Amino acid sequence: MVTAPGLFARHLAELDVGTLAAHGAAATDADVTAALRRDRLTLEDVAVLLSPAAGGRLEELATRAREATLRRFGRAVRLFAPLYVSNACLSTCTYCGFAKDLAISRRTLSVDEVADEARGLVDRGFRHLLLVAGEHRVEVSADYLVAVVERLRTFVPSIALETQTWSDDTYARLVGAGADGVVHYQETYDRARYAEVHRAGWKRDFDRRLSSTERAAEAGVRRLGVGALLGLAPDWRADVLAVAAHAAFLVRRYWRTEVTVALPRIKPSASGFQPQVPVGDAEFVQALCVLRLYEPEAGIVLSTREPAALRDGLARIAVTHMSAGSSTEPGGYSHPGEATEQFAISDERSPAEVAAMLDAAGYEPVFRDALPLYEVQSR
Ligand code: SF4
Numbered sequence: 001m002v003t004a005p006g007l008f009a010r011h012l013a014e015l016d017v018g019t020l021a022a023h024g025a026a027a028t029d030a031d032v033t034a035a036l037r038r039d040r041l042t043l044e045d046v047a048v049l050l051s052p053a054a055g056g057r058l059e060e061l062a063t064r065a066r067e068a069t070l071r072r073f074g075r076a077v078r079l080f081a082p083l084y085v086s087n088a089c090l091s092t093c094t095y096c097g098f099a100k101d102l103a104i105s106r107r108t109l110s111v112d113e114v115a116d117e118a119r120g121l122v123d124r125g126f127r128h129l130l131l132v133a134g135e136h137r138v139e140v141s142a143d144y145l146v147a148v149v150e151r152l153r154t155f156v157p158s159i160a161l162e163t164q165t166w167s168d169d170t171y172a173r174l175v176g177a178g179a180d181g182v183v184h185y186q187e188t189y190d191r192a193r194y195a196e197v198h199r200a201g202w203k204r205d206f207d208r209r210l211s212s213t214e215r216a217a218e219a220g221v222r223r224l225g226v227g228a229l230l231g232l233a234p235d236w237r238a239d240v241l242a243v244a245a246h247a248a249f250l251v252r253r254y255w256r257t258e259v260t261v262a263l264p265r266i267k268p269s270a271s272g273f274q275p276q277v278p279v280g281d282a283e284f285v286q287a288l289c290v291l292r293l294y295e296p297e298a299g300i301v302l303s304t305r306e307p308a309a310l311r312d313g314l315a316r317i318a319v320t321h322m323s324a325g326s327s328t329e330p331g332g333y334s335h336p337g338e339a340t341e342q343f344a345i346s347d348e349r350s351p352a353e354v355a356a357m358l359d360a361a362g363y364e365p366v367f368r369d370a371l372p373l374y375e376v377q378s379r
Pocket residue numbers: 089090091092093096097098099100133134135203
């Protein structure tokens with residue numbers, strides 16, 4: 001059964017980001033100047049600021065983005081750790097090192113093993129963990145995840161999940177167990193390309209995935225993460241436009257939630273997948289700056305996929321959430337090398353080293369997410 005389009009999917013169809021991106025790509029320097037003068041960007045401005053012409057004015061973009069980040073988030077960068085609980089997967093996504101048909105070393109942690117990994121991360125200072133798993137409805141069932149979250153909630157203040165998508169009942173159970181965040185990257189908002197790279201399994205259902213953050217928010221999840229995997233679709237600008245529109249939609253519709261965005265770039269993995277159109281560092285920085293300017297309320301997440309020098313620079317411009325000291329294999333913090341990782345990381349510094357870098361740059365490394373403003377105000 002295929003899921004019917006959700007609210008944002010219908011909005012996205014009206015926006016036609018492909019056409020917007022194509023118009024924007026032909027922007028002139030004068031168009032860029034006009035867009036940069038506006039206090040509040042339109043999606044047309046976003047398309048202009050993602051253009052090659054705007055790429056020539058990256059320093060101006062970065063200065064504006066830095067100002068917007070400081071206004072909304074101050075000098076604080078939140079640090080979190082991914083905790084991979086399983087690399088079992090029943091889906092076939094051509095770009096992923098956990099895809100079903102790959103002959104890799106697979107492992108699903110027991111609840112006790114997850115708790116051991118989590119304790120090690122808490123000892124390193126983390127208070128916000130992101131539980132990550134492949135899509136395996138038997139090994140990583142709703143009951144299993146509820147049991148994991150219930151166990152961790154006694155010593156981990158903030159628990160988010162990056163797993164398969166769920167029904168609203170299951171999101172409600174996970175919230176009841178103690179989860180506060182859900183991350184579901186769409187990977188690409190281009191339906192045709194999505195169908196090409198998601199060959200089999202639950203994740204193949206484009207609309208189920210796209211509506212998942214709406215179901216999670218309705219069920220009471222208070223942190224929502226969306227994003228696109230850059231390099232997957234031929235037109236990265238259209239995907240960045242879609243991420244911008246998605247974040248703005250969630251910020252306005254679910255005003256009690258915190259929304260974050262991310263633009264992971266494809267990294268080497270057991271899949272051997274090569275990006276269709278690689279996105280360079282300058283374009284990557286440009287995209288993050290434009291996201292910051294379009295939706296100042298959304299946090300921007302940067303993982304250890306990116307190299308240290310680039311992460312250090314982006315923490316001063318647009319990024320508000322960073323993972324640190326990450327392992328992308330189940331059990332990898334306590335027993336590295338026993339299972340295959342999802343992808344190779346680039347920034348191998350410890351959490352303490354990343355925190356020291358932020359400190360030296362005049363930023364506060366925050367190991368626990370601040371409470372949403374409405375919760376603080378209602379206390
Ligand atoms: S991206 Fe997720 S669903 Fe797809 S193969 Fe990888 S782990 Fe499985």
